[in-house]
Amino acid sequence: MTTATTAETRSDKDRVVIFDTTLRDGEQCPGATMTHDEKLEVAELLDEMGVDIIEAGFPIASEGDFAAVQEIARRSKNAVICGLSRAAPKDIDRCAEAIRPATRKRIHTFLSTSPVHMKWKLQKEPHEVYEMVIAQVTRARSHTDDVEWSAEDGTRTEHDFLCRCVEAAINAGATTINIPDTVGYTTPEEYAALFRMVRERVPNADRAVFSVHCHDDLGMAVANSLAGVTGGARQVECTINGIGERAGNAALEEVVMAIRTRNDVLPFWTGIDATMLTRASKLVSAATSFPVQYNKAIVGRNAFAHESGIHQDGMLKNTQTYEIMTPESVGVKQTSLVMGKHSGRHAFQHKLEELGYKLASNQLEDAFVRFKALADRKKHIYDEDIEALVDEEIAHEHDRITLTSLTVIAGTRGPQSATLELDIDGRQQTVQATGNGPVDAIFNAIKALVPHEAVLELYQVHAVTEGTDAQAEVSVRLAQGDYSVTSRGADPDTLVASAKAYLGALNKLISKQSRNVGGNRRRIHSTDVG
Numbered sequence: 001m002t003t004a005t006t007a008e009t010r011s012d013k014d015r016v017v018i019f020d021t022t023l024r025d026g027e028q029c030p031g032a033t034m035t036h037d038e039k040l041e042v043a044e045l046l047d048e049m050g051v052d053i054i055e056a057g058f059p060i061a062s063e064g065d066f067a068a069v070q071e072i073a074r075r076s077k078n079a080v081i082c083g084l085s086r087a088a089p090k091d092i093d094r095c096a097e098a099i100r101p102a103t104r105k106r107i108h109t110f111l112s113t114s115p116v117h118m119k120w121k122l123q124k125e126p127h128e129v130y131e132m133v134i135a136q137v138t139r140a141r142s143h144t145d146d147v148e149w150s151a152e153d154g155t156r157t158e159h160d161f162l163c164r165c166v167e168a169a170i171n172a173g174a175t176t177i178n179i180p181d182t183v184g185y186t187t188p189e190e191y192a193a194l195f196r197m198v199r200e201r202v203p204n205a206d207r208a209v210f211s212v213h214c215h216d217d218l219g220m221a222v223a224n225s226l227a228g229v230t231g232g233a234r235q236v237e238c239t240i241n242g243i244g245e246r247a248g249n250a251a252l253e254e255v256v257m258a259i260r261t262r263n264d265v266l267p268f269w270t271g272i273d274a275t276m277l278t279r280a281s282k283l284v285s286a287a288t289s290f291p292v293q294y295n296k297a298i299v300g301r302n303a304f305a306h307e308s309g310i311h312q313d314g315m316l317k318n319t320q321t322y323e324i325m326t327p328e329s330v331g332v333k334q335t336s337l338v339m340g341k342h343s344g345r346h347a348f349q350h351k352l353e354e355l356g357y358k359l360a361s362n363q364l365e366d367a368f369v370r371f372k373a374l375a376d377r378k379k380h381i382y383d384e385d386i387e388a389l390v391d392e393e394i395a396h397e398h399d400r401i402t403l404t405s406l407t408v409i410a411g412t413r414g415p416q417s418a419t420l421e422l423d424i425d426g427r428q429q430t431v432q433a434t435g436n437g438p439v440d441a442i443f444n445a446i447k448a449l450v451p452h453e454a455v456l457e458l459y460q461v462h463a464v465t466e467g468t469d470a471q472a473e474v475s476v477r478l479a480q481g482d483y484s485v486t487s488r489g490a491d492p493d494t495l496v497a498s499a500k501a502y503l504g505a506l507n508k509l510i511s512k513q514s515r516n517v518g519g520n521r522r523r524i525h526s527t528d529v530g
């Protein structure tokens, strides 16, 4: 196993700045919207784990985005707080206003430079785009000294034009130049060569830090990001769990651990406390309701699990046989405690810490009550059961509508019916409804008590653990107008889990709509930002 660069061998020129865009590029992928409080919680964790720059949102997109960026700017302790803006002066000014409370602030302004984007999206000639680059960076610099300029669709931009725009942006005051692979099209060798070419040809290149920003459409976002660093970039834009537009962005945890684990061929370093990676992954998954795939590198449930006899035998003799990094190095503790109905509060808290959670005392208390209720109904409580329970706690803390009780009549003699009692803003309300199957009956009952126009886009059931008493986990995605939200519900009863998931999505939708009065962020995001 290789070791990370030691303090003695570290030099500033090898330092890779980690720019996290979970709250901007990550949050704008369909269904991954977070509430205001969830964004603050994620930002606090990113700040604590050593992220250098937090891209907190796109302030012009909606009142909700503006408020979140402003509050994160107020609260951040270490990280530079960054907001995104297009080239329009009112975008840039709004962004500047949102980040103003931060001790260290950055405006990130972008413009498309590729022929296809200039012709079809911007409908502008290259000479007009060139002038806009100068104007947008100049305006951003009038608000702050720390300005990043991105050449959107940079990897499909003609080299001569890219170099001219980069030179002009630096002359106008940009301190960071990002060349994004907006559509996930490039390959590692090509991307590394692109950075070498730009840094060689642009005469003032030494006055800016170069940045990579890769999307994962061909599954190469992390490889491309690391290649960009070998080509001279020193900032990596990435997201927790790799969430982001379409196939996502480069995953922060993979970039950080690749640099640490293969420091022999990637002789760089970051300021990230890698032991917090698992916690960050769980928090983002809970807040967005996006499950982490089981075999996901670094933070997937199976990343450190060994199933085959040969592998287990090897592991028992020496863990280096099948592990290139230790679970502890990314914050996964080897578990030992068996949890059940006799476990106390202290053991429960200890278990949560082992699993990478740090809950506030009221959250802990609620989670403990729900753990006890689960332990009464289920013999073996696996780590995954506890994770599902806590994720739900974090995701639904601020819900206005909660499930009080549900009775379902199902079976061969229809129609199936559901009697549902909800707590809506503190008032108990009951209804009975029928449907084409029990799930349909439950969703009809919810619609009767909370009338809404949202359309069910996804309904998915899977078991969290094994056995007939396993917890079911249900994902529901609802879409209404510009918004689309996903939520998860877990319970040993699949129908109760379905009701919880639907209500979770409805709560998110309500909170989204009340925060974004008049906002049209989905439209802005899907057409203008990659």
Ligand code: KIV
Pocket (backbone or CB within 6 Å): 025, 110, 150, 151, 152, 153, 178, 180, 181, 182, 183, 213, 215, 529, 530
């Ligand atoms: O993918 C992209 O090009 C972007 C820019 C706004 C940096 O997200």
Ligand code: ZN
Pocket (backbone or CB within 6 Å): 025, 180, 182, 213, 215, 245, 529, 530
């Ligand atoms: Zn992007």
